[in-house]
Amino acid sequence: MKKFNLCLLAGAVAATFLTACSDEKMDEAVLPQQESLSAKIDQPTDLEKVCYYVDNNWNSTAVLMTGLQNSADTNFMNSQMTKIASMWGRSNPTLRFVNDPSNYNSTYNAISYSNGKIYYGYAIYYDAKAKGGDIVNAMILAHEYGHQLQYIFGLPSVNENTARPNELEADGFAGYYLRRPNGYNKTNFSEIAAAYEFAQSIGDYQTNSPGHHGTPAQRRSAVRLGFLLGQYDLNASNFDYNFFYYYQGVLNGTYKMGKNSANPEIDAYMSQYIDELKKIQSGEISAEEFKNLK
Known part of the structure; x- marks a missing residue:
C-alpha cells in the first residue's frame, strides 16, 4: 500500500480537509435530511451507478464508490457510521467513498454535505489507517458526522x-x-x-x-x-x-x-x-x- 506524507499534503488540502460543504453539483437541489425507520446502509442510486463525475469538490477523474479496497475496511466504516449516528439518536447519512485512479492524492479529503451525504476519499482513509490505525478514521468520520449535526440543528x-x-x-x-x-x-x-x-x-x-x-x-x-x-x-x-x-x-x-x-x-x-x-x-x-x- 502506497503511503502519503501528511506534511507534504497538508498545505494543499488544508482549506478543505475534514470539512463541510453545502453545495453538491450531483443534485439539483439540497434537501433536508430525511429520516428513515431503518439504519440500513443506503444502496447506490441509479445515477450514482452510471455517473462517474462526483462533483466540483473532487477531480473530474474521481469515481464515486460504495466501498473501499476490501470488505473489511468497508464494513468497518459502515459499522462506525451506524454507531456514530445511533449514538446521537439519528439514522445514517449516505456514506460513499471516492477513488481517483488517475490522481490518487486528490482523494486526500473527507467532505460532509448539507443534503445528508458524507464522501470519504481513498487516500485519506488509507494514510490515516497507516499512521494510527482504525481509531483515526473513526475520529475523522465522527468529525464529519458532527457537521451533519450542525446542518440538522442549525x-x-x-x-x-x-x-x-x-x-x-x-x-x-x-x-x-x-x-x-x-x-x-x-x-x-x-x-x-x-x-x-x-x-x-x-x-x-x-x-x-x-x-x-x-x-x-x-x-x-x-x-x-x-x-x-x-x-x-x-x-x-x-x-x-x-x-x-x-x-x-x-x-x-x-x-x-x-x-x-x-x-x-x-x-x-x-x-x-x-x-x-x-x-x-x-x-x-x-x-x-x-x-x-x-
Missing part, C-alpha cells in the same frame, strides 16, 4: 468570519464520540493518542482565511474538551452549549465568571480542567505532555 451557536467554530466543534463532537460508552468507548485519553495527534497535524495558522480550521493547539484542545464532555450524556444542542461555554473561555484566555446554570454538575467536573485547557490552547502543555493526559 449549529454552531457561535459564528465567526472563518470556519473555525464549525471545525473546532466538529473536533469536539469527534472527541466526545471516542469516549462515550455507546461510541468508541475509550475512557483513557492516552488511548486515543493517534487520533488527537492527527487532529493536531491538520491545524493551520491562516487565521484570517475563511477556511481557517483552527491552529494545531486549538484543535488539540477541542478534541480534549469533547473527550471531557463525554463523561456526560448530551444531545447535540446541549453539547453545543457546553462546548462553547468552556471553549470560548479558552480562546479568550479567560474563564467565564458566571456558573453553568444549565448543567451545574458539568461545571463542577469541568472546573478542574480549565487551567489545563488554557495551557493546551496556549501551547504551554507540549505535544509530548498532551499524550500523557488522563
